[in-house]
Amino acid sequence: MKAVVQDRFGPPEQVLRVTDIDRPEPGPGEVLVRLRATSVNTPDWIAVAGVPYVLRLSARANGAVRGTDVAGTVAALGEGVTGFAVGDAVFGTKWGSGFATAGTFAEYTATAADRLLPKPASLSFTDAAAAVMSGLTAYAAMTESFQAAPGTRVLVNGASGGVGTFAVQFAKHFGAHVTAVCGPKNLDLVRGLGADEAIDYTTTDFTAGTARYDAILDNVLNHPPRRAFRALAPGGVYLPNSIGNTGGLAAGLARMAGATLLGAMGRANVRSVDGNFTPERLAAVADLIATGAVAPVIDRAYPLDEVPAAVARMYAHHARGNIVITID
Incomplete structure (x- = not known):
């Protein structure tokens, strides 16, 4: 064959x-x-x-x-x-x-x-x-790791990729207010999928704004976890779902491990995404x-x-x- x-x-x-x-x-x-x-x-x-x-x-x-x-x-x-x-x-x-x-x-x-x-x-x-794989991961993130529902606010970082496009749709389907973070070429795409707000990551840093979210699904990990935690509402859930885009010995695994460690220390509510x-x-x-x-x-x-x-x-x-x- x-x-x-x-x-x-x-x-x-x-x-x-x-x-x-x-x-x-x-x-x-x-x-x-x-x-x-x-x-x-x-x-x-x-x-x-x-x-x-x-x-x-x-x-x-x-x-x-x-x-x-x-x-x-x-x-x-x-x-x-x-x-x-x-x-x-x-x-x-x-x-x-x-x-x-x-x-x-x-x-x-x-x-x-x-x-x-x-x-x-x-x-x-x-x-x-x-x-x-993309559908299972996004579904588990929005129904098990976090339960998207009316009244909840969800941010999807890396919203235009395989997992991200599914996650925006699942979160919106279950009633959440959805903010999608992506590049400028994909803003219309994520809006068309139902995102209530779309953020261009090249001009706006969501971790530096005043908006707070009940869940952040981070498919990029382009911010250190401590910075991403700033955008969480009280009791909000951080869902790291990336090894990052950099090379080297460990690439983004260090940020994944760091987020998990900070979660275990009680600095934030950090949960893994089981998309099996x-x-x-x-x-x-x-x-x-x-x-x-x-x-x-x-x-x-x-x-x-x-x-x-x-x-x-x-x-x-x-x-x-x-x-x-x-x-x-």
């Missing part, structure tokens, strides 16, 4: 190549999926670039196939699998055991049956792929998309042959919404 293989750590267009590899066989409890779409997420560029460097210890490079989001049709069933049949349209994930080495930037992938759901007929494969797959979470996301309450924002759809360029776009932090890979 055709797949995109990583040879070493470095710039995506230098270390990723399209080649033929053996098609995987589903093991016990697994489903072989003929992929129709997948998406590019932050863990993919981290694993390809090897940034921050400390994460290279858990991300094998030579021969790895990246990608975790699954949308396609069942090609074969492993021993003991029930509830699916060959030809069924499904979506879900391979995420859960570190950086995938046999991922979804390929024509086929094998994944555990309990990490798949039937794809609703009203969802395209493209939307289904975009809904998984559960059937209930993914079904809820899919239902909201199917009813039109939320819509995935697709930056671009790339064919499998152009995965290196797609990961490079994610690595450069230029994406407006989700970057999707379509597989014929």
Whole structure:
């Protein structure tokens, strides 16, 4: 089968190549999926670039196939699998055991049956792929780490990315007053998603203003946590959800760790965002998309042959919404 293989750590267009590899066989409890779409997420560029460097210890490079989001049709069933049949349209994930080495930037992938759901007929494969990691993370942030509701004020920093575009919509759907922080080119985008206010980060520092928020979902961590805490209302929740965009040994991990430590010391209410797959979470996301309450924002759809360029776009932090890979 055709797949995109990583040879070493470095710039995506230098270390990723399209080649033929053996098609995987589903093991016990697994489903072989003929992929129709997948998406590019932050863990993919981290694993390809090897940034921050400390994460290279858990991300094998030579021969790895990246990608975790699954949308396609069942090609074969492993021993003991029930509830699916060959030809069924499904979506879900391979995420859960570190950086995938046999991922979804390929024509086929094998994944555990309990990490798949039937794809609703009203969802395209493209939307289904975009809904998984980004949708799950944003949904968990706005319903579990914090409960967006009427009367609450939510700020989403990095509102124009994959997680951010979903988070703005989820928060607004659940009744919150939403402030979206993004670059000047994306202000109209986030307003169109329902943001009540849009802040251009190149001209306005939200941590220096007088507005206070019940929750800050920080997808960028471009401010030290202590500064971001200034914008919290009494009892407000800070949700760090980024390793930052800088390179080096630890990159933004230091700010993630610092926020967690300050939270443990009682300086602020800091909570992590658990965007891992559960059937209930993914079904809820899919239902909201199917009813039109939320819509995935697709930056671009790339064919499998152009995965290196797609990961490079994610690595450069230029994406407006989700970057999707379509597989014929």
